[in-house]
Amino acid sequence: MSSESKFTHLTPDGRPVMVDVSAKPTTNRVAIAQSLVRMQSSTRDAIVHQAIRKGDVLSIAQLAGIMAAKKTSDLIPLCHHVPLHHVSLELNFVDEVEQRDEAVLSIQAKVETAYQTGVEMEALTACSVAALTVYDMCKALDRGMVIEQVRLMYKAGGKSGVFQAIPTS
Secondary structure, eight states, X not given: OOTTTSOTTBOTTSOBOOOOOTTSOOEEEEEEEEEEEEEEHHHHHHHHTTOOTTOOHHHHHHHHHXXXXXXXXXXXXXXXXXXXXXXXXXXXXXXXXXXXXXXXXEEXXXXXXXXXXXXXXXXXXXXXXXXXXXXXXXXXXXXXXXEEEEEEEEEEOSXXXXXXXXXXX
């Protein structure tokens, strides 16, 4: 097995271990992740008009995503506790939707640091928890919501350099 195909979170005998990043240089790192929440158009309208009884869905989901990014190492067992320098989330409804009675909310999280390891997990966690927050706040109105396509869109920094996801459709 080549060194690039070895699992870095396992010892040679298969036991879990947190990767030692102490010898790695500190570099600027950024990661952008995205998740989508598919819902009824009436749910989108209630969100936009702030008619959800639990409050301002988009603002609360944005805050939940930021808080989640900061807690990623508490949720993912072998994830490093990374000092985050910037976390932002953008929540926007997608204009082009296949079904007329359907709406799609795009949640994009951007996380930045200067550290010895990347922030991909923090970005993925941020957009995932933001999507879960939207679901939680709107589930009484629309139990058919679907959270989908949680994925890394972009990363830069570190030894592996830049990754840019190929846009879908």
